[in-house]
Amino acid sequence: MSLAGRTALVTGAGTGIGKGIAFELAKRGVKVAIHYNASEAGALDTLRSIQQIGGEAFIVQADVADQQQIARMVEISASKLGGIDILVNNAALQLDVNWFEYTEEQYDRIMNVNAKGYWQCMLSVIPYMKQKQFGRIILISSIHGKRPTDFDVVYAMSKGAIKMLGRESAVELAQYGITVNTVAPGAIDVGKFKSAHASPDRKKFPLGRVGMPADVASLVCYVASDEAAFLTGSTIRLDGAGSLM
């Protein structure tokens, strides 16, 4: 896959899926800005993992609910990387609040990170991508942009918003050589699905396992590559057919 020499900013790369994506991109020769908000230790761990394989990366902190912090994060990243070819919007919030207990403040917290933050990260990297007439924007969403969660209504609403953000931006940004795609993972093992691994329920997970961050990362690497040049405006469900059950 043709990724070597590219540059990427991965948000929420101090934990879980983001960590896996940052690592796999770096493994393929991409210089990576590892974003985190509160997970500094996790981000440093991602950095160490990348350095151990000889990859190039650095960490950058920002609250992606805040446009000024996003702008600063992107400016630092672009300056250190020499531009940004790939943006992976991954940092997201899930509060699991009961329906009737959701407050205005909680609603805003989720929407400001998951929907507004995704748009404003995109907004900040566009000038760098336009300059090169090349860009890959990848939105990490969820199967819950289509299928209800039954545990966090506002989280699902934010994923519905991301679905349309991805489609609209694909249409609008195509003229600049920028593609925008959405990856919609199902259950991914970020430390919560050990029991499913121990005794896989094939009626829920036909492959006998949940996904791993590396599964998402592998797909992201393809979407970011030159081989995926014609792929834009798509949402790729990555759930081992779990949604079909």
Place this chain on the structure above:
Amino acid sequence: MSKKTVFISDADSPSGKALINRFSEARMDFVLNSQLDDKEWTDQLVALQAAGTNAIITHTDLCSRSDLASMLDKAESQLGPIEVMIHNQMLSEPAAIETCNETSFLDIMQGNAKSAFFCTQQVGKRMSTRERGSIILVSSIHSEKPTGAAFSFSASQGAIKMLAHEASLFLGRHNVRVNLIEMGPVDGSDALFPSEVSGLYESYRYKVPSAVLGTNKDLAELAFFLAKDEPRYLNGADIRLDGGFLMHYLDNKMKKPAEEDR
């Protein structure tokens, strides 16, 4: 349909007017949320009362839990339990990914999606206690199809669609049905979504296979059906009401008068 109290979240809009007309034919009572002064409603209220319908006008901040709760307390003490809620907020303004500002983005997202959530939460809570009710969320075909002109609007519609799906599960367990109407183009929709990157609204009326655009009256008819008790098994449905607009594929097969091509 037996007499019910219907809450309409945007009574001022063309869709709100059509909904009032349709439901008043069946002598429903109304809680009408409005941005207009009460005096603007005087004639309409007199007409509704003459037709055997009671209505109250509210000016509630639909993004506020406490404002909504106070309004509902007051309205239900006057008119009885709200059995039908129709959220029909449809704020839209041109917004490009590259040039939109934060205030505009939040205005659209909150005006449409946040208000839909808190209306559904507060009205749904009351309906679930009574184990009865129908919630109708009026959305747009742009919960699926990009506008090429107003991304914040589309994002808000995507959010409302997921709200409907979640609500149909959670409230459905309390015998409250929640359905979504994805409204297609009506006369003038092209002006709402002027786009340099999408041709969706070019010759839009002829992309409806019959070449007859829908109206807010069509929307009101469908909402009226969903409000009845009869469609008791209809829950969690996304009903696209666009005359087949989104099925359009070949321009050369449109039912377009030849003189319009010249």
